[in-house]
Amino acid sequence: MEATTTAAAPTVDKDPxxxxxSIK
Known part of the structure; x- marks a missing residue:
């Protein structure tokens, strides 16, 4: 799950x- 958060971090700006x- 931690790996997903890191990859999603930059995506937060595009699709919060x-x-x-995804985090849920």
Whole structure:
């Protein structure tokens, strides 16, 4: 899960809603 958060970090700026769903 930690690896996903790191890869999603830069995506947060592009799709903050999508990242929130991935973290959940």
């Amino acid at each position: 809603k999508r990242v929130k769903r």
